[in-house]
Amino acid sequence: MLTTHPFEDDKLREECGVFGVSGSDSAAALVALGLHALQHRGQEAAGISSFDGHHFHTHRAMGHVAGNFDRDDVIRALPGDYAVGHVRYSTTGETALRNVQPLYAELASGGFAVAHNGNISNAMKLRRELIRRGSIFQSTSDTETIIHLVATSNYRTLLDRFIDALKQIEGAYSLVVMTPEGMIACRDPLGIRPLVMGKLDGAVIFASETVALDVCGATFERQVEPGELVIVQNGEIRSIRPFAPMAPRPCIFEWVYFSRPDSIAGDQSVYTVRKEIGAQLAIETPVEADLVIPVPDSGVPAAIGYAQQSGIPFELGIIRSHYVGRTFIQPGDKVRHLGVKLKHNANRALIKGKRIILVDDSIVRGTTSLKIVQMMRDAGAAEVHMRIASPPTRHSCFYGVDTPERAKLLAAKLDLGGMTDFIHADSLSFVSIDGLYKALGEAKRADIRPKYCDACFTGDYPTTLTDQDDSVAVDQFAMLAERVN
Template identity: 80%
Template sequence: MLTTHPFDDDKLREECGVFGIWGADTAAAVTALGLHALQHRGQEAAGITSWDGHAFHSHRAMGHVAGNFDKDSVIRALAGRASIGHVRYSTTGETALRNVQPLFAELASGGFAIAHNGNISNAMRLRRELNRRGSIFQSTSDTEVIIHLVATSTQPSLLDRFIDALKQVEGAYSLACLTEEGLIACRDPLGIRPLVMGRLGEAYIVASETVALDVVGATYLRSIEPGELIVVSEQGVRSLRPFAPERPRPCIFEHVYFSRPDSIVDGASVYSVRKAIGAELARENEVEADYVVPVPDSGVPAAIGYAQESGIPFELGIIRSHYVGRTFIQPGDQVRHLGVKLKHNANSALIAGKRLVLIDDSIVRGTTSLKIVQMLREAGAREVHMRIASPPTRHSCFYGVDTPERKKLLAAQMSVAEMNAYIKADSLAFLSMDGLYRALGEDGREAADPRYCDACFSGDYPTRLTDQEDLQQHGELLPAANYG
């Protein structure tokens, strides 16, 4: 059968990436390139919707951007000087074409396409209310709730109806929307999910990460600020502030793992932050060892920082194959066990007889850590000391990240000592919360007023979780949702 690679199924996963452009002759082609750069944010499906001044055109497909948008005929069919695109990684609910974004609807005011990164945390309650009022949903995505709220709003203009819809939703969202009047981009009032703006010639671009701007040759202008709404049209760029101001709480895990290291998130180089995280980890958790070894690729920048701070040499003790996809055939237990080495293999000639500091970004279920430690021991490592470049992940995320339910999070069920015994390392230590904040340029975490959303570590959720409250209070079996 086909199954997810065992080294891939034990990571928190960013669910989506968005890209939008207005004013380029090759808008769809630029969007496809931008989505390539955002592929790490979602590998299950991709879609592009364009507007040619008369009609909207869409192509959505399961799978990677490459293979779905590498044909000239597909790009030519996406005519127009404006387009938006989306890459998707779903959580619960069905993985089906009807949930692939951008979602599109013909409203009374004209066509409306939307691409969403995040999670509407009151989507199920809103959906039930809309169903009672006669709305008929075509997907199980929370993103479609926004379309129905826009369609049923009584405000005079499409922009007013869009703002009215957003004022009814809770949670996290970075949105790129395409209308006949212009490209609309918006970030939730807390700025939980990232969104940036750039320029390519006379065209304006919005994207989840700056790396998408780099790949298409665009100039990075700035981050779209929390609670800011941007409208790009033939009249230029307008910036609106339709929400009451709140203290921003951007997702701290973007810096730990989600974003590509060559991106800039909210003004900070992700690569530099990850190196600083490694240095903090070394200061907090010293150990005598021969080599610092990263779990590739996510542990590499932190391992470099750890090595530089500790003076222990950095070495590639694990080699990753970049030619293995997220799935492969596993016909039996023996082959399944051997399949672990398809993607990561110990560099036995280097590590035999050595004491290793093994650096990874996080421990979720613990299955990956157990396999890696075992692999290094089988390759002859004398000691394996695991160091994690983030605090223990003890809580689920409800803001657009695929997180196991809390009972499946190893750190929610075990102490650090118990976790160490489970993964069979010689020692295990995590970065402290204050250390993580120091790496981001803060003095530490202010418990009463934290700078970031760190709910996956602290359990301090910055918004209401209405659907979760309904489930806990009433025991309702809420419909499964595929979040944006």
């Protein structure tokens, strides 16, 4: 197989998207529609669970929402006024149907279905403790840890057992949970992962992004606040805050890349913020050139901002085909090499002889940028300057983003000159961390109390990383033992 996303495979990947509906006789159909709008957050698998007042029903499948949830027979098999759905791109757990969410279990209190966006950074430690106490895990997903913590809690009510479970976990989570008593939506105390609430004809809807509300015709009500639990029972909504207040640290990469540009994140237009990042790039890293060209599709808003600020014309120098699937079977190495052009191709007549500025959202391993620069040179570009609408990604994420280990991050291995040489560009520049904060309306990054989680750029992780620290300790012990032996 050959991926036909040569400009997208070397990206940071958001783990998943969640969507829940409470109080609609078309709940499952609405969830399927909402998941279509969140497909960019997870393209590996999708699932929907519903509750008809007596029984839970679940359908999970590998692949996209389309093809799995656009058939009437599938939706009819998911009856009920409550439904929760999930799209997945795994960061923990193997690629297998048993890890596809929503995860469902029968507890003493009845059925329990959970959809999770994020990553529990002490899941492995908790898992080991639960297994020692007799828990039997059916998946390798960190999300299942939540189910077992609820099942083994000593508190009496389901809500108290759920809160007890949440107080034992670390990391990032936005959860939508469905039980016989109703629906619960919550965010971690730092609000690292997003979650919003809307309404449609009396139904209450929860989603990872506002665009999913737009697509199904719902009205945006508000964000679920960091550390808040919103409980919906019999049409009534109540909110509780069981955690000590903390200064929020939402993931800054939602504005850089993860969220769709037509979403509103934290009361700000994602599209507008991305254009402003591009403008900051132009102010901080000007260069004489003839054209500003976006790397499609994620580089488009920043490239527009760069062009408007610099006065250099914006042009589509890379044309993307929207009619090619993710993979195709190829008969040999020669076709495999040519296949990368199925998805993106240089606009040769525009580029030839021109000094161009390529604008992209990030550099991870650098392999994608190398391909893009070479494509521009093959098309006859006189000069190729790369501008990146985020600071250098020097650290791995442990909060629900699929990131290579740090040793594989280009910016962790090389300085700016080394990275420029690696991708064979005439120049390379990144927006500064202060420039990124300025684009978000902040004067600069406050080192004492930054407003966002920007750990992938700064290494400033806002929570403890128990599993990571344990893994490092085990590795260090192994290395020490090897030296002793």
